[in-house]
Each structure stands twice: as C-alpha cells, then as structure tokens.
Amino acid sequence: xxxxxxxxxxxxxxxxxxxxxxxxxxSYGLADGDDILMEKWNGTIxxxxxxxxxxxxxxxxxxxxxxxxxxxxxxxxLTRINLPCVHPTTxxxxxxxxxxxxxxxxxxxxxxxxxELRRDMATPTNRKLPQPVEGTNF
Amino acid sequence: xxxxxxxxxxxxxxxxxxxxxxxxxxxxVGFSDQVVDGGSLEPLSFIYASSIADYSRPxxxxxxxxxxxxxxxxxxxxxxxxxxxxxxxxALQDGERQASQNLRDAHQAAxxxxxxxxxxxxxxxxxxxxxxxxxxxxxSAVMHRERLAEVxxxxxxxxxxxxxxxxxxxxxxxxxxxxxxxxxxFLYYPPPLVHTRCCDQPICTECFVQIKRAEPxxxxxxxxxxxxxxxxEPNFGCVYVREPVRPRxxxxxxxxxxxxxxxxxxxxxxxxxxxPRRKSFAHTEKEVVTTDQLHPDWEAKLEAVKATVARRAAxxxxxxxxxxxxxxxxxxxxxxxxxxxxxxxTTQLPPGFAAQVAxxxxxxxxxxxxxxxxxxxxxxxxxxAYLQTMGVDVGQDLEEMMxxxxxxxxxxxDEERQKKEREEKEKAAKxxxxxxxxxxxxxxTSAQGASRSxxxxxxxxxxxxxxxxxxxxxxxxxxxxxxxxxxxxPVSLPSVPVLTPSPAPPASSNHASPPAESQLSPxxxxxxxxxxxxxxxSTLPASIPSRLDSNATPTPAxxxxxxxxxPLAVTPSxxxxxxxxxxxxxxxxxxAGSAGYEQLEDDxxxxxxxxxRERMAATSVSA
Amino acid sequence: MAASALPKRIIKETQRLIADxxxxxxxxxxxxxxxxxxxxxxxxxxxxxEGGLFKLELFLPEEYPMSPxxxxxxxxxxxxxxxxxxxxxxxxxxxxxxxxxQIRTVLLSVQALLSAPNPDDPLANDVAAHWKENEQDxxxxxxxxxxxxxx
Numbered sequence: 001x002x003x004x005x006x007x008x009x010x011x012x013x014x015x016x017x018x019x020x021x022x023x024x025x026x027s028y029g030l031a032d033g034d035d036i037l038m039e040k041w042n043g044t045i046x047x048x049x050x051x052x053x054x055x056x057x058x059x060x061x062x063x064x065x066x067x068x069x070x071x072x073x074x075x076x077x078l079t080r081i082n083l084p085c086v087h088p089t090t091x092x093x094x095x096x097x098x099x100x101x102x103x104x105x106x107x108x109x110x111x112x113x114x115x116e117l118r119r120d121m122a123t124p125t126n127r128k129l130p131q132p133v134e135g136t137n138f
Numbered sequence: 139x140x141x142x143x144x145x146x147x148x149x150x151x152x153x154x155x156x157x158x159x160x161x162x163x164x165x166x167v168g169f170s171d172q173v174v175d176g177g178s179l180e181p182l183s184f185i186y187a188s189s190i191a192d193y194s195r196p197x198x199x200x201x202x203x204x205x206x207x208x209x210x211x212x213x214x215x216x217x218x219x220x221x222x223x224x225x226x227x228x229a230l231q232d233g234e235r236q237a238s239q240n241l242r243d244a245h246q247a248a249x250x251x252x253x254x255x256x257x258x259x260x261x262x263x264x265x266x267x268x269x270x271x272x273x274x275x276x277x278s279a280v281m282h283r284e285r286l287a288e289v290x291x292x293x294x295x296x297x298x299x300x301x302x303x304x305x306x307x308x309x310x311x312x313x314x315x316x317x318x319x320x321x322x323x324f325l326y327y328p329p330p331l332v333h334t335r336c337c338d339q340p341i342c343t344e345c346f347v348q349i350k351r352a353e354p355x356x357x358x359x360x361x362x363x364x365x366x367x368x369x370x371e372p373n374f375g376c377v378y379v380r381e382p383v384r385p386r387x388x389x390x391x392x393x394x395x396x397x398x399x400x401x402x403x404x405x406x407x408x409x410x411x412x413x414p415r416r417k418s419f420a421h422t423e424k425e426v427v428t429t430d431q432l433h434p435d436w437e438a439k440l441e442a443v444k445a446t447v448a449r450r451a452a453x454x455x456x457x458x459x460x461x462x463x464x465x466x467x468x469x470x471x472x473x474x475x476x477x478x479x480x481x482x483x484t485t486q487l488p489p490g491f492a493a494q495v496a497x498x499x500x501x502x503x504x505x506x507x508x509x510x511x512x513x514x515x516x517x518x519x520x521x522x523a524y525l526q527t528m529g530v531d532v533g534q535d536l537e538e539m540m541x542x543x544x545x546x547x548x549x550x551x552d553e554e555r556q557k558k559e560r561e562e563k564e565k566a567a568k569x570x571x572x573x574x575x576x577x578x579x580x581x582x583t584s585a586q587g588a589s590r591s592x593x594x595x596x597x598x599x600x601x602x603x604x605x606x607x608x609x610x611x612x613x614x615x616x617x618x619x620x621x622x623x624x625x626x627x628p629v630s631l632p633s634v635p636v637l638t639p640s641p642a643p644p645a646s647s648n649h650a651s652p653p654a655e656s657q658l659s660p661x662x663x664x665x666x667x668x669x670x671x672x673x674x675x676s677t678l679p680a681s682i683p684s685r686l687d688s689n690a691t692p693t694p695a696x697x698x699x700x701x702x703x704x705p706l707a708v709t710p711s712x713x714x715x716x717x718x719x720x721x722x723x724x725x726x727x728x729x730a731g732s733a734g735y736e737q738l739e740d741d742x743x744x745x746x747x748x749x750x751r752e753r754m755a756a757t758s759v760s761a
Numbered sequence: 762m763a764a765s766a767l768p769k770r771i772i773k774e775t776q777r778l779i780a781d782x783x784x785x786x787x788x789x790x791x792x793x794x795x796x797x798x799x800x801x802x803x804x805x806x807x808x809x810x811e812g813g814l815f816k817l818e819l820f821l822p823e824e825y826p827m828s829p830x831x832x833x834x835x836x837x838x839x840x841x842x843x844x845x846x847x848x849x850x851x852x853x854x855x856x857x858x859x860x861x862x863q864i865r866t867v868l869l870s871v872q873a874l875l876s877a878p879n880p881d882d883p884l885a886n887d888v889a890a891h892w893k894e895n896e897q898d899x900x901x902x903x904x905x906x907x908x909x910x911x912x
Contacts, residue, residue: 002823005797008831011848034845036835107254185768188823215769239766322826322860324770345860348827352856367861 010038026114051127072104080132091138171302177209187244193347193432213325217317226310234299248283255279332378335419335426336371350433354440364429373421375428796821805876809903813911829858837910839903841880841889850884
C-alpha cells in the first residue's frame, strides 16, 4: 500500500474539516491558514446531550507535529473543563488517559480524536462531574 | 490473437456454454479458465489488484467470448523485439512473479484494512450512525479481503498464472517480435489490443476495464461517461479488431443457430478488416465496447446517491429561538407528509415509486436462485460501503437498502434483457445482409470522421494543452509530452490532444482568453457558512422562520459567526426543548442519552449538511 | 507495506524522469517512499516567476494512474490559482485527469500555469481580485515574492 505522506494526509483532513465533518458536533480547522506545515489546528466540541456538558462549546488546540500521523496529535483544551484526562490547570489532555491517544493508529484522524473526547464527556462517570463556570478558559 | 495456434485454442477451449457463464453471474464467483484467442477471461497481471473486479465480470467474460473485447494477457515488464523464445519465457516468468506479488500485496493490504476498520470500529459507540458506518466499512474490507483470497486460491490451485491448456512456449510466442506497450500501465502485451474508438490508440484490457465514470457524490449529482484518456473524446469506448486469420465461410452456415457463442463470435467481430482500421467509431456502434457497458452499475450508484441526498433534504431541523440559542424543536419529514413548508416538495417520493419498487423486488426474487439472497445481502453491504466512501451517510435502514438494491437489480436485468434483444436483432440483420452492412459501415465511417473533426477541439483539454504548448519550447515535440516509450511509435498529434493542441492555436490567444474550464473548482471550497451549506440553500431560511417564535431574531443570520480557521458549528442545545421533545427524551434511559442523540443524527442522515449540523434535538422523527 | 512492489509504470516513469527531465523541472523520489517526490520547478521566462526556483511535493496515490497525483507548492508564491497552503487549482489534477497523463506532463502543466494565471477561476480570492483590478501591480507583488521566497 502506498504510504500517504503527512502533508497530503493533513490536506485531506483539512478538506474534510472545511466541508464539515459528521453531524457538526465536532469541528476543526487550521489555526493559521498560512501555515504551510499545518502544525497548529483549532478544534471545537459541542458538549454531548444528557450530560453536564450539554450546550457547552469547548475550544481546543491541536498540534500535529512532524511525526503525525504515525504519532498522535497533542491536544489542549482552551475552554475550562473538568474531565479526568484533562489537566486541571493547563487543560492539556493526558494521552495515557485517553485510549484513542494511548493506542493510536495511523488511520485515526483529528476527527477521531474529537469524537472520542466528546464521547469521553458522556461516559456515565464523566457526564455528571461538576464543571467550571461555563465559558471560562484555562 | 491472430495466429492460427491461438485460434485453435479458442476453438478447443472456447466452447463454454453460455449458461455456465450466466449462472455464475454474481460478481463474486465464477472464475473462468477459458482461453480465447490465446488470452484469458480473467486478469493475469493484477495491475489493479486493489480494485479487483471493479467491473462487471460476467459482461467482460461475455464480450471477450464474443470477440468484442481483447482477452486479458499477461503483461511483460520489459520487452525487446529481438528477444528469442528463451528470453520471452524468462520475461513471462517474471511477469507471473510480479502478478503474484501484486495479488499478495493487495491481499496483505486488505488484511491490514480489515484490522484498521475493526480497530476504528472499537472506538465508536455502538448503535450509532457512526457505528453502522464502521460496520459497513468492516464488511466491505472483509469482502475485499475474501475476494482476493479467493483469487489467490484459484490461482494457486492452477499452479500459477498460466493459461489453461496453453503451453508456456505457445504463450511466449504470442509476444515474439511484436508485443505492444500499453500506454497506461507500460506493460507489454501480444497484439492486438483493443483500440480506442475515437483516436485508435491501443490500451490493454486490464487498464480498459478500470476506466469508468467518476463516482457521483453528494455534492456532484451528475455523472458523465468517461472520456478517452488519450484524446478526451467523451463516451469512451474501444474496438477490438482481430487480425485477419480465417475465411468467413464457416461462420455463415452457423449464423442462424443461436446456441452458444461460437456462432455469434465470428458474425459480430470485424475479423476480415485488416489494420489500419477505419478512422473512428461512434460510441453507439455495435463494435464499440463502452466503459458504461463494463460498469453497468453506474446508474444505480448515481440513483442511490441522489436518493440519499433527497432523503437528507427531506429531513430538516426546525429551530426555535430561546434566548440567544437556537433550539431544535423537531425534524421535518418528507415521509410523514406533515409538510407545511417549502422543503417538502423536494422530498416527496415520486408517485408510483412504491409500485416500481414492489415490481422490482418481485422481479429480483422471481429470477433469484438460492444464491440471490446471500449475494444481494452482500451487495447491500457493497452499496453501503460504496456510499460511505462517497461521504454519504450509511445510516439508512435495511429496508431502504433493500429498495435500492431491488431497483438496481431490476435495472440491471432490464439492461441485460434489452441488450439481448438488441443482439438477437443484430444477429438476424447480420445474417440477412452481410454485404449491405459492409457498405453501410463505410458510409458511416466517413460521416463519423466528418462529425468528429468538428468535435475535436474540446475546450478543457485544449486549454491545458494550450498552456503547455505555451510553456514548452518549440523543439520539444509535443508528442514527447506523452512520453511514448521508445518502442512505441510517437503518438500522432491529433490523437493526443490531451496535451497537444492539434490545431495549434496562436500562442497569444492562450493568454487572451483563458477559458474558465481550464481551471477547476478549488480543491476545497473555503469554509462555508453553515446556514448556506445546504443541499438546497433556499429551503432552510424559508423553513426556519416559519417555525420561529415571533420575537425570534432571524436565525440564518444569527447562526454563522465563524472564523475561517474554526469551522465551528452552531450552538446546539437540547436542554430547553419543547414539551414533545422532553417528553420523548424522558422516556429514554438517561445513560442512552448520547446514544439517543446519535440515533437522531442517524435520521438526519448527514453530514456536511448544515441543517444537520445545527440540529440536535432528540425528536424521533419518522417512527 | 514498504515491501509492496511499485507498479512498473511508476518505476519506468521515474527512470525516464531522471534520465531525461523536462527543461526547468526536476523530480526525485524519497528513498523511503518511492511514490513521494521532491520537485523543483523554475519559474518560466517572461512570467513574474522568472528567476525563481519553486519547491513542490508530489505524491502518487495507490490508485495512480487511475487517480491523479497529488501536488502542492511548498514555496510561497503570489498566484491566483495557488492558495496559501500551496494547493493548486488545475483541471488535470482534478476532474480532467487522464491516466494517459504522467508525472512529467503534470509538472509541465503546473509550470505552464505559472505563465498563464487565470484570475477568473481563482483559488486564492484576494490574489485573483488583485489580479483583475490591477494586473501590473499584482505581477509586481508576484515578482517581489519570487525574489523573496523562491531562491
């Protein structure tokens, strides 16, 4: 099989993101449209229904360094959130606490990560965690 | 294969009765060992193993047997005209080794693909649209893997890639001093290959059967026939002209009989025509095999995508403004007929649709054998997998899939039947007036030639060509652009307008009028505003305000306040919903909350549709 | 994966490209990915890109040649049909692709595009608008960028 180079893989993801992925509850785009290396991305997750996150909009920073997609991207929440896999003061997602990152496969995408994070918010234990005031940032 | 030795093969091995082909008409079974004109009914090089049997195999089998399509041959990686038999045998062996590796690589990749699809599936919550998509992806990957395994097994059973009943020496002789390089795959094949109907360029059968219409997708609901890869003439088709070998006498006595192919083969193939053939054929002529014939499912695919889009358009979220938020209060459904706004008209199924479907289902079950249900289920998965690759939602229920499948089957059958009728007629006509047909053909030819020349400057390729001619200095022959192999005679200019503007427009005019066609729509549109990103842009703004509270601000305007870099979806909210919605959600297990949510998304059926993006209420729609 | 055989066509195209590269164009495959090429194109004479040397990357997907190669500029340039990420708006890279085209012809077309910008079908809208309003000034910026980035 042909191995798709990082840049063309990211361009594919970018195009998909520009068209809008899935149902729109997760979205992402390049942080800087000029960034030819396509390292920094913005992500948005709309909190899942029937949880404390419902109606909330979470913004995240995503970094795809040169090792992507062989290695997972690094994720940091900008919007404050109380979630076990998210560092309480920095907002950084601990890869070891999120299976999609700890068991990363190169065919996983930014979409996979965001969808998984959103799913993590809706787990029985996480969906009722007390949350910071809505709209505050790390 | 024009030589006498291979034609004797064809008579000794070519006798497979048509019924055996027919009964195995599923695309997933029925390897044929039959040898026709020294070649095979199945690919031998597996250049495109990763998209194996993407064409209609029964059709290809039939066309090869009828001598309307050149049989598959093993492609040689290298070839020299002065090679002796020993060198050719070595090249043959090398080709087989390569073919074998192609297959095994593809199989390996298919195994990995299954693993990846399964792994991806694990991360997706069950019972959601995503998970159905994932399941379809796994099923499709498994199917492809199994298919390759089957081919490999069959090949191993025969002890390699050789031709049944043909010695290696016989096979090698077919190449001797005259193999032709296919301009697409760069492998060498024994002549004659099929030639394009328009510009008379060769193409190997394995490449030819890969060329098809561009796949339709939700954003491009049209489908145009494939164009010739060399001259870009629309309605790509090829003609197989066998070398003149046999006197025609023996065929006439048979032509009245209709058993098997042996009678039709010589009646239809223009055997007696020596090269160079007449200039070009219309795509409708009976000698021409078009890519649509080889991919008869194109229409069903298109219809399936259209149906999905229509269904998606039928379900729109209706919002209510609460504070600064849009609250979805329901989803319109074309099915329930609650209508009440403008979107409905586009979504109603055409009258008589149900009857059509019922008839289609009857037809398919009546003709079905014991295999039918299994293969149709398999094809359902194919359709699902296919749709998924199109970016179209696969969350449709089984019933809908069955309907699509039934439509597809009936279309195929209808097509098949019509074709048979046509053939019967042609055969009859042929028997009556061989001589008349001959002269008619000549007349047709010149008419063709004339009409073609006016068509021969299609805008788009012309433009690119013009760009090129501009950029390339004069000494650089335009024919060299196509980089014909050393053994391949330089392609003549008119035949390769892909890059060579045959009527050589003045250089200045290229700048003066850069036709719009020369450029494409951008690889990706700039992020569009969600409220505009609709299948039918006019519908949502029309439908929303009608359901809004009177004090609501206009929703379409308030929705998209997005930055380019963050294609953010519109604020969703399912908390402060209307009574009907909360009633519904209260019935649900709270734990199933997100699943119920996804379930709904399922109904909404999509994706890049902004109405769906904005949607999130938990209303069960079409239940 | 790495072990899988490269189609003969790709091998032959690569050999021919290296043995006989078109004027002003070079394409060299990566050692660890023979479908992935480093490309250099020199700006065509008489264009605002003249004198510049532009870096591109090209990738032959699994389906090549039934699908077009993927190509992108890595050097910044001011051109209405090339966007900030180097993506190229060219028909033959999209729906007008033909399997009879090759790496060589694709790169020649890209080079030709530098000579013949088409602001009527833009990928970079701001650049296209500039081009249409004041072609002279737009070309001046192209030249500046060429001098600045395409060395």
